[in-house]
Amino acid sequence: MFKFEKEQVVHDFNGTKLGGQPGEYPTVLGASIFYNKHEIVLDDKTGKIDKETAEALWNRCQELSDITGIPHFIQIxxxxxxxxxxxxxxxxxIDDKTAFLMDSSVPAALAHACEYVTQSGVADRAIYNSINGSISPENIEALAKSDVSAAIVLAFNPADPSVAGREKVLVEGGVAGQELGMLEIAEKCGITRPILDTAATPLG
Structure with missing residues (x-):
């Protein structure tokens, strides 16, 4: 099996591990919930939900994980x-261990989530999604002030989707007006557990 010559980093999320050599740990799936028009959301502004159905969905994720051996996070x-x-x-x-991704198309909501998980003492389980070329100064500040230490770092370069272009946005910046590369922004924000999203282009 292919192996990287360079030593690979492993990030541990309460026993669920990401990284390492190919095949060292199973792929971790992200189960999305409360997305737009999700039927279990009764009020998307206040966050009122059908708790019974939501918990049943989460329990089903755990059952499938037990059957397949594939671990998972939840993407809120x-x-x-x-x-x-x-x-x-x-x-x-309902779960005091599993990591969760915080995802939003509204920067202010995502910044608020960073503050809230810090106040609530669960920032060690939170994963910011994502640090990318369009991240605002306000969100950089909110993330830096929070206790969140994990984030998805997106290697998306709309001007150059090649491998070299993706590497450039990570280490050099120059995308969407960002002077710094995404990895440097992550470090500036106090992210010690960066999770690289290679921004693979979906085909078909």
């Missing part, structure tokens, strides 16, 4: 800060 999606609070409280109320 929200467009409002209040909703993030509700969703995070719900999840941490």
């Amino acid at each position: 999606i929200a467009e409002y800060g209040e909703a993030f609070e509700s969703y995070i409280d719900w999840f941490c109320g």
Whole structure:
């Protein structure tokens, strides 16, 4: 089996490990929940949900993980800060271990989530999604001030989708007006567990 010559980093999320040599650890899946028009969301602004159905979905994820041996995180999606609070409280109320991604198309909501997980003492389980070329100064500041130490770092370069172009956005910047590379921004934000998203282009 192919192996990297360079020593590979492994990040541990309460026993779920990412990284290492190919095949060293199983691929970790991210189960999305509370996305746009998800039927279990009763009010996307306040974060009111059908808790019974939501918990059943999460239990099903755990069952499938036990059957397949494939570990998973949960990807919490929200467009409002209040909703993030509700969703995070719900999840941490039924699971005290699994890491969760915080994802939003609204920068202010994502910044609020960083502050909230820090105040709630669960920032060690939170994964910011994502540090990319369009990250705002406000979100960089919010992430830096928070206790969040993990983030998806996106290697998306719309001007050059080649491997070299993706590497450039990570180490040199120059995308969407960002002077710094994404990895340097992550370091500036206090991210010690960066998770690289290679921004693979979906075909078909």
